[in-house]
Amino acid sequence: MAEPPAEKTAVETVAESVINKNFKVPELIGEINVPRVEDGYRRKGVTSAIKPHMAKPAVQAKVGFPETLVDNWEEAAVKRLGELLEKYKSLQVYLDICVRCGSCTDKCQFFIGSNDPNNMPVARAELLRRVYKKYFTTEGKIFGKLAGAHRLDLNLLSDWYAYFHQCSQCRRCSVFCPYGIDTAEISMAAREIMDSIGIGQKYVNEILGKVHEIGNNLGMNPKALAATLESTEEDIEEEDGVPVKLPLDQEGADVLLVTPSADFFASPHIESLIGYAKVFHQAGISWTLSTAASEAGNFGMFIGSYTQLEKVAARVRNAIGELKPKRLVVGECGHAWRVAYSFWNTLIGPFDTLDPRYPAPQHIVEFTLDLVRRGAIKLDKSANDEFTVTFHDSCNVARGSRMGDRPGGQFTMPRELIKASCNKYVDMDPSTTMEKTFCCGGGGGLLTDEILEIRVAGAMPRMQALHAVMESDGVNFMALICAICKAQFTKVLPKYGIPMTVAGGVHQLVGRAIELGAKE
Amino acid sequence: MSFEFEGKTYETDDDGYLLDLDSWNREVAGHIAEMEGVEMTDAHWEVVDFLRNYYQEYSIAPAIKILIKEMKKMFGPDKGNSAYLYNLYPAGPALQACKIAGLPKPTGCV
DSSP, X not given: OOOOOOOOOHHHHHHOOOOOTXXXXXXXXXXXXXXXXXXXXXXXXXXXXXXXXXXXXHHHHHTTSOSSOOTTHHHHHHHHHHHHHHHOHHHHHHHHHOOOOOTTTTTOHHHHHHOOGGGSHHHHHHHHHHHHHHHHOHHHHHHGGGGTOOOOOHHXXXXXXXXXXXXOOOOHHHHHOTTOOOHHHHHHHHHHHHHHTTOOBHHHHHHHHHHHHTSSTTOOOHHHHHHHHHHHXXXXXXXXXXXXXXXXXXXTOSEEEEOOGGGGTSTTHHHHHHHHHHHHHHHTOOEEBOSTTOOOOOTTTTTTOHHHHHHHXXXXXXXXXXXXXXXXXXXXXXXXXXXXXXXXXXXXXXOTTSOTTSOSSEEHHHXXXXXXXXXXXXXXXXXXXXXXXXEOOOHHHHHHOOOTTSTTHHHHHHHHHHHHHOSOBOOOOGGGSGGGOOOOSOTTXXXXXXXXXHHHXXXXXXXXXXXXXXXXXXXXXXXXXXXHHHHHHHHHGGGGTOOGGGEEEHHHHHHHHBOOSOOO | OEEEETTEEEEBOTTSOXXXXXXXXXXXXXXXXXXXXXXXXXXXXXXHHHHHHHHHHHSSOOOHHHHHHHHHHHHOTTTSSHHHHHHXXXXXXXXXXXXXXXXXXXXXXX
C-alpha cells in the first residue's frame, strides 16, 4: 500500500505556488480598460498562487534572517509589527486613516492587468491592516471580525506572501489617495515582518547576499568587472575610433560614478554605460567606477530593512573614503536614485569631503544635461533620426525623488536631455506619465521569472500607452532610466508583439548623438 | 529540486539550473536542452563551450555584448550577432544557454 501523502508543513503551504507557463497575455484594446467590479469579484484570488520562490536557509542566513519559519511565528510577527509601529509612525497612520473611499482601487497596474481585486491597493493594505486591528486597536480586540480584525493564520500568511510580492512598491496608488496613504510602505513592512519570521523571497535575498559577499547584484567579481570594462573600451574605440576609457578604482578622479551592475552585463543597459563614458570623455572630466561600490541598486529598500539598506549603502561611503572623489554621480537606476536622493545623506552622509558646489549625490541626467546646457558637449540629433522616441518615467524617480533645483525636475530634465539627443520625440498619454506613471511591472523585487505572469499583467497599462504612440506617431524607441525597467521591458515587450529593441536607455541615445573628438 | 538522468541524480535550483558546475557533461547538457525544447547542433555547442570557458576564468557568465563579440571573432559576423543567438536560444542566450552550459542563473536587474 502506498504511504499517505505527508502533510504539508507550514513553510510548504506558504511557498506553494503555481507557475503557469502558458498564461494569457492581456490584449491591447486601444485603451486602459479598468475591470468591472462584478468581473473583478469573480476573479477574487485568481492570482493567489503566483508567488516568488522562497529563499533557502543558506540564503536567509547570509542576510541575517531566520533560516526558516520560526516556531512561534504568529507571535513573533505580531511583535515585529508592534516594533515597526513604534519605529515608523507613518505606518500606524496609514493603517488607521483609510476611509475606504475607493480612489486607489483602479490605479494599480497589477489590478488592472490581473483583474484580481486582492490587487486593489486598499485590499492589499487590508491584508496587513486586519492583523493590526486584531492586536493593536480597541475595536479589533473587542469586536474581532466585526471590526475587520483577523489573526495572522497560515492562510493569511500565504496571502501576504503572494500579494505583497505582487506590489512593486511604485506608489502610484498613493498619488490618488486623498490621505496620501503609501501602500509601498505597508508592503515593505509586510516583507520585513515575513523576513523576521523566516519567510524570505529568494530573488531579493540572494542578491543582497551577493552584494555583501561579492559587491554587486550580479555577483561579478573584480577580475570579471575589469575584463568587461576593458572589452567595452575596445568596442567603443573600434566603433568610434576614439580611445574612451572606463576607469576603475582611480584614486583622485573628480567623479565617482555608482551605477547598477546590470550596466556591466545586460543589454541594452551596457549601451548607457557607453553613453556615460563618452560624456565624461568629451567633457574632459576625470571619473572612475569602483569595485567596492559596483552596485547602485539597494534591494534593502524592497524588503523594508533599514539594516540591509544601510549595509548596502555603506559600500558607497567606503568607496568615497578610498578613492577621494570630489563628486558623486549615480547612473540610470530607478530605486537606486530614490535611495540615493532620499536616504544616502542619512545613511552614509554627510558628504563633507565632496565639493559643495555640486549636488551630492547627482543624477547622471542632471550631470549630462548641465554639460549640454553649457555647451560643454555637443549632441548631433540626426544620429538618432532612425528613432521616434518616447520616455517612460520610472516609478521611483517620478514619485520617490527629484532632479535639479525645481519641482518636477525629475520629469522635465530627462525629457530635455532626450530632446537634445534626437529630432523626434512624443509623450505617451498624460494619464500614464510623470507622477501618474505606471510601473514597468517588474519593480520592487518582482523581476524574477517564476512570477512572469504577474509581471506581464502588470506591464499591460504601459504597453497599452506605448502601443498607442507606436500606432499614432511611429514611436520605435522607449527611453528608460532604470535597470529594472530595461530588463523588464526587454522581456515583456515581445509578449505583446513589440520588438525588444524598442526598450533602451536615455544615455544610449546620448552616446549615439555625442560628437567625440577635438572641440571647436 | 533535482532531476534523474541515466541513473544519476542532478541537483538543481528552483529554475532547473545545475547546482554543481562539475556535475555537468555533454550528455546531461543535451538532456537539459531537450527539456528546454532546444535541439543541440554544432552551432549550439559553440556557444555553450564559450560560456563554460569564460565562466571557468571569470566565475560569471560573459555580458551579452562580450559573447557576441567573441563569437564574431571566432566564427565571423554571421554568428556574432544578437539575432543569431536568439535564434539558437529563443528564451534568451544568457538564460537558456547558461542553463544548458550548467552555469548558475544570472541574477540582478538583467
